[in-house]
Amino acid sequence: MTPAGRRAAAALRVLFLALVAVFVLLPLAVVVVSSFSVDETGGGWPSGFTLRWFQRALDHEPFRVGLLYSLEVAGVATVISLVFGTMAAYAIARHRFPGRELLRSVFVMPLSLPRVVAGFCLFVLYASLFPAAYGTVGGIAFAHCLLLMPFVVAVVGAALAGLDPALEEAARDLGSSAGRAFWHVTLPQIRWALLAAGIFAFITSFDEVDTSVFLMPADTTTLPVAMFLRLEQQQDPTVTAMSSILIAGSLLLAAAAAVAARRTGGALGGVGATAGARTTGPEGSAEGEPTP
Amino acid sequence: MSDRAIAVRSLSKSFGRKDVLNDIELTVRAGEFFSLLGPSGCGKSTALRIIAGLERPDRGRVLLGGADVTGTPPHRRPTNLVFQQGALFPHMTVFDNVAYGLRARRTGRAEITRRVAEILDVVGMSEFAGRAPSTLSGGQRQRIAIARALVGRPDVLLLDEPLSALDLGLQLRMRRELRRLQRQTGTTFVCVTHNQSEAMEVSDRIAVMNDGRVEQIGTAEELYRAPVSRFVAGFIGENNLFDTAPDPGSPGRSRADGLTFPVPGGGSPLVAVRPEFIRVVEPSDEGAIGGAVVRSVGFLGARIRIVLETSTGREVLADTDAHSSTVTVGAAVGVAVDPAHLTVVPADGRAVRSEGAAG
Numbered sequence: 001m002t003p004a005g006r007r008a009a010a011a012l013r014v015l016f017l018a019l020v021a022v023f024v025l026l027p028l029a030v031v032v033v034s035s036f037s038v039d040e041t042g043g044g045w046p047s048g049f050t051l052r053w054f055q056r057a058l059d060h061e062p063f064r065v066g067l068l069y070s071l072e073v074a075g076v077a078t079v080i081s082l083v084f085g086t087m088a089a090y091a092i093a094r095h096r097f098p099g100r101e102l103l104r105s106v107f108v109m110p111l112s113l114p115r116v117v118a119g120f121c122l123f124v125l126y127a128s129l130f131p132a133a134y135g136t137v138g139g140i141a142f143a144h145c146l147l148l149m150p151f152v153v154a155v156v157g158a159a160l161a162g163l164d165p166a167l168e169e170a171a172r173d174l175g176s177s178a179g180r181a182f183w184h185v186t187l188p189q190i191r192w193a194l195l196a197a198g199i200f201a202f203i204t205s206f207d208e209v210d211t212s213v214f215l216m217p218a219d220t221t222t223l224p225v226a227m228f229l230r231l232e233q234q235q236d237p238t239v240t241a242m243s244s245i246l247i248a249g250s251l252l253l254a255a256a257a258a259v260a261a262r263r264t265g266g267a268l269g270g271v272g273a274t275a276g277a278r279t280t281g282p283e284g285s286a287e288g289e290p291t292p
Numbered sequence: 293m294s295d296r297a298i299a300v301r302s303l304s305k306s307f308g309r310k311d312v313l314n315d316i317e318l319t320v321r322a323g324e325f326f327s328l329l330g331p332s333g334c335g336k337s338t339a340l341r342i343i344a345g346l347e348r349p350d351r352g353r354v355l356l357g358g359a360d361v362t363g364t365p366p367h368r369r370p371t372n373l374v375f376q377q378g379a380l381f382p383h384m385t386v387f388d389n390v391a392y393g394l395r396a397r398r399t400g401r402a403e404i405t406r407r408v409a410e411i412l413d414v415v416g417m418s419e420f421a422g423r424a425p426s427t428l429s430g431g432q433r434q435r436i437a438i439a440r441a442l443v444g445r446p447d448v449l450l451l452d453e454p455l456s457a458l459d460l461g462l463q464l465r466m467r468r469e470l471r472r473l474q475r476q477t478g479t480t481f482v483c484v485t486h487n488q489s490e491a492m493e494v495s496d497r498i499a500v501m502n503d504g505r506v507e508q509i510g511t512a513e514e515l516y517r518a519p520v521s522r523f524v525a526g527f528i529g530e531n532n533l534f535d536t537a538p539d540p541g542s543p544g545r546s547r548a549d550g551l552t553f554p555v556p557g558g559g560s561p562l563v564a565v566r567p568e569f570i571r572v573v574e575p576s577d578e579g580a581i582g583g584a585v586v587r588s589v590g591f592l593g594a595r596i597r598i599v600l601e602t603s604t605g606r607e608v609l610a611d612t613d614a615h616s617s618t619v620t621v622g623a624a625v626g627v628a629v630d631p632a633h634l635t636v637v638p639a640d641g642r643a644v645r646s647e648g649a650a651g
Binding site for chain 1: 397
């Protein structure tokens with residue numbers, strides 16, 4: 001290729017990447033800009049700027065309750081899915097047992113289930129067998145765990161697959177019980193993977209609407225569901241302002257997770273990049289899923 | 293500690309349908325350097341891991357210093373293992389790696405500092421205490437792995453192919469180093485290797501393993517001079533093996549590949565002759581046991597390697613002193629064997645030397 005041709009190809013590549021970036025970021029930019037707009041209804045460049053909608057969003061009772069509720073649910077779901085997801089990933093990575101492949105597919109299965117369907121199934125389950133779980137932090141967190149587990153199992157599994165099993169054996173040989181060997185030797189080496197998986201799990205749970213909407217009454221809801229319900233009744237930039245806050249928070253966490261993913265090594269880079277761009281977890285992990 | 297550091301009794305292990313160990317019996321004496329030698333897949337590493345407690349046997353028992361430890365987990369056994377690639381903890385410094393076992397056993401801080409410094413000095417790595425394992429060379433890592441395993445003063449040090457990841461020159465130096473460490477610490481060493489020259493150089497005794505079984509246990513010299521099986525005769529050093537048949541013309545002689553061997557009692561034994569005991573002579577020489585053609589002559593430094601071909605097309609290796617050989621490629625020669633150096637390998641049981649175990 002001639003130098004001129006090479007330059008043209010490079011220019012095209014840059015142009016293409018720029019277009020992709022615009023395509024991904026434009027909707028977010030529109031939301032962010034209009035949340036500062038003085039105009040109640042969108043369309044065109046704002047005629048002035050204000051922080052009023054942010055004030056409103058933070059004063060709106062369902063949002064304040066929902067924010068706390070969402071943080072609680074996301075915290076509980078993240079911790080539970082990290083603990084059990086790591087245990088499952090460890091069992092799959094280190095032990096040969098009958099049904100190992102089956103277990104692996106069971107953990108990935110929720111990814112292929114539409115979330116609305118998952119939500120409806122859980123609603124039926126709670127309604128018929130565990131009415132006490134309906135609308136509680138535990139009930140929703142459990143539902144979220146089903147969505148988060150595949151992701152945790154994939155990310156932590158990939159990190160474990162890159163570890164030499166001899167390290168843990170060496171620790172046991174030198175006088176540590178199996179549990180202590182895991183704690184002293186394996187855990188420190190998968191800590192970045194755990195951090196990355198934890199952040200993505202948290203964001204996913206925090207943003208989740210499709211499944212959650214089935215599992216709580218309209219008066220006490222998580223923040224995204226509260227936003228969804230408010231949008232149905234009233235369109236003003238209050239929801240837009242709340243969205244901007246969530247976008248900022250998600251991007252910050254995603255960036256942190258991407259840094260963590262990079263530190264765990266190449267295997268997770270794909271997951272980090274995919275999930276980082278989308279700010280939600282499981283779909284991203286389904287595509288870039290590393291085989292543990 | 294009893295005189296027997298390790299006793300392994302009728303040990304068997306299979307992975308799935310594959311029998312990895314088949315009724316293994318081993319006795320290792322306290323203070324000796326013992327090697328498990330065999331080709332890859334012979335079960336030697338599995339045997340070592342069972343002694344360490346990292347694998348459980350299907351049948352059989354492991355005794356350490358007289359105590360049955362078959363069901364004891366690895367962290368309660370008086371053994372430490374040096375892994376093939378070292379298995380140093382990458383997130384810890386050299387000091388913390390070596391101190392790991394002492395900390396796990398709740399040793400006092402001052403004692404830890406003293407003993408880590410002491411063992412790093414023994415392996416010549418004192419200046420590296422603060423380094424990360426990733427900054428060390430292969431040989432340095434292996435020294436640290438040995439120090440980490442020795443610092444807790446185990447009754448038995450187990451080594452799983454400790455030198456196989458190193459380049460040849462370093463291997464040769466580390467062999468002497470291992471032997472020195474073993475003498476200096478008086479620890480019983482059990483070393484797994486597939487490298488027969490390594491096993492022969494460092495070990496007091498060697499167990500030759502093949503296909504999940506122990507073929508023979510003995511000193512390097514015993515294995516070399518009196519192999520008890522076809523496998524050992526072929527695996528330890530180089531050998532010319534002949535499957536003979538009785539010579540109908542002359543009793544007390546057996547034939548194979550156009551050569552006639554003096555075998556007391558005749559029959560169809562497996563006859564082994566080392567290359568250094570095969571002499572190339574004039575075709576008409578009285579001592580010749582048959583004729584051959586010289587196929588190639590190679591200069592190996594201390595000796596010359598002559599490859600002969602008998603009338604049946606069989607290759608025979610003959611080594612000779614570098615300063616006295618004048619054979620040329622393509623020449624027809626006679627093959628001579630000193631009967632004292634002709635070994636009859638039994639189908640099983642003990643090796644019989646043809647001249648009533650002379651020499």
